[in-house]
Amino acid sequence: MEDCKPTIPVVEGEENVITATQNFVRALETNGNLTASMRKILEDLNTQLSTMNVQSESKQGIGKIEKQLSSVEEKITRWESDHSMIWESLPEVASEYLQAVDEVRKLAECLGELSLAGDENVKELLRRTYGVLQIAMARLEEEFSYILSQNKQSFEPEHMSFRSCEDELVHDFSGISIEYEQEESVQRDSSSRVSEDSLIDLVHPNVIPDLKCIANVMIASSYDQECCQAYISTRKEALDECLFLLEVEKMSIEEVMRMDWGSLNVVIKKWLRAMKTFTKVYLPSEKQLCEQIFGEISSVSSFCFVETSKPSILQLLSFGEAIAIGPLSPEKLFRILDMYEVLSDLLPHIDDLFLDEVGSSIKIEYHEVLKRLGDCVVGTYSEFENAVGSNQSTAPFAGGGIHHLTKYVMNYIKFLIDYSDALNFLLQSHNGEGSVSLLPNHNSFHEKNEGESSSYCVTPIAHRLRSVTVTLESNLKIKSTLYKDSALQHFFLMNNIHYMVQKVKGSELRAFFGDDWIRQHNWKFQQEAMNYERSTWSSVLVLLRDDGINQGSNSATRTVLKERFKSFNVAFDEVYKNQTGWLIHDLQLREDLRISGSLKVIQAYRTFLGRHASQLDGDRHIERYIKYTADDLQNYLLHFFEGSQKSLHNSWRR
Incomplete structure (x- = not known):
């Protein structure tokens, strides 16, 4: 007995024989008369029996697994020939399908552990299980995308109380050579005043639980990449539609730089509105949607949000870059300042939206475009200063x-x-x-x-x-x-x-x-x-002085007076002809200058006329010399500085 180890043949119903034998061996081990050698033989026998028992149970378990797999495989594959959508059926149908997928996933995990023993039957069953799981994941990916797209909520920018870009008044500093006098009609862009907490439901809230369940099953089945791709591709289309509704066109930098300023000015105004709306309303809402669906796995949520929003943000930033690197022109400064201020104001929102490392590239690009616009502002203002200094005229204004x-x-x-x-x-x-x-x-x-x-x-x-x-x-x-x-x-x-x-x-x-x-x-x-x-008046007033005029009625005095009056008439006529064509826009300044001229000229003329007119009494052609009364001159002065040249020739009083 010491030199041999008993073996137990395996026959039908072997699990019962193995159990009975194990009980018999344990009974022998309790015998106190056994030698050490005998105890060793019994221990080895017990180990062998235990191994045989495990193998028997394993075979029995694999049979159960195969039976269970066949059952769930039928539930999953029967939908392959059905073109209707599972989640459009009754709720219990979708629940049953998810349960079947979850069973397949657990079977795959169990078989994966058993396959480590190298059993070819187990490996084959595992490959079959993975095939069923792949079919289920492809279907879930399709259902996930369908639910997302079909339950997308319309985004209506007008609900944000924005004014139409075309209705807003704009700065029109189109060039130094253009007169600009419409101060009251010009105003800063103030559209899209949006509350920071204006979150909206981008997908109907009723389907969020379904999307979350599908995502959880796919991620648990190691199909997180496929789930993310389904989400990203579907939501990218929604973001593109949002930009379309905000009237943002896809343009290359070259296309932007070729645009004339009138067209570009309108595009910038639309961009300003879109940038505010997209950053303050749409992106936070998109991030909220990601967190609702993938919130339990923050890394997946962050990745999906960044990859979904990145193309649209870069499209908006690309336009800002095109403006920043374009030719410097003074009339663009106000719109560039609007763009700089908008990006600057939205910077905290961008930093909050992209906190994780996965969004760092977006923040870097955002900061870079902001810096370039700032450099463009300084350069454009310097261009304005240079334009003021270098503006030349070849003819008087x-x-x-x-x-x-x-x-x-x-x-x-x-x-x-x-x-x-x-x-x-x-x-x-x-x-x-x-x-x-x-x-x-x-x-x-x-x-x-x-x-x-x-x-x-x-x-x-x-x-x-x-x-x-x-x-x-x-x-x-x-x-x-x-x-x-x-x-x-x-x-x-x-x-x-x-x-x-x-x-x-x-x-x-x-x-x-x-x-x-x-x-x-x-x-x-x-x-x-x-x-x-x-x-203007010095040479005219000289003619109204008494210097060289004798107080008398001799012919020499009369001749001097005639020449004085004739010279005054010619001088005043010349001033009148010239200065009625001169222009003073400011009514108060125009009036003040008329009064000042009147005080100097009319008073001097009135005095001169009162003092010497009588000396020409009786002259046959006195109207040739004394053409005007003081009141006439007063009235004529009222014609000065209106920008419409007039003449006093042939307007003598009869």
């Missing part, structure tokens, strides 16, 4: 009125102050680069100089605005030399400096220029007004 350049510059800077925060930041950031320079202590918003009663801004943009008006004045001084008439030179400068002062006084520019600047330029325009009057 008709009528000595307010030059187009003056209107352009003053209205341009008036609207720039709406963007002062962005401009101050950008100009400060570019300090020392190119032509950009800043005042010391530019972080202080106001400063009060000694001896001045009012404060003014010393921010970078305030400095640059004051600087460009200096350039404007120098240019106007050069343009004034084109006039041959010195009176018209002073009249032109008076008109334009007065316009500048009124623009500053009547707007928020006052805080950027200060009362001292206003006082200085009031003095400048008054000096030009005085110089104008001196140049």
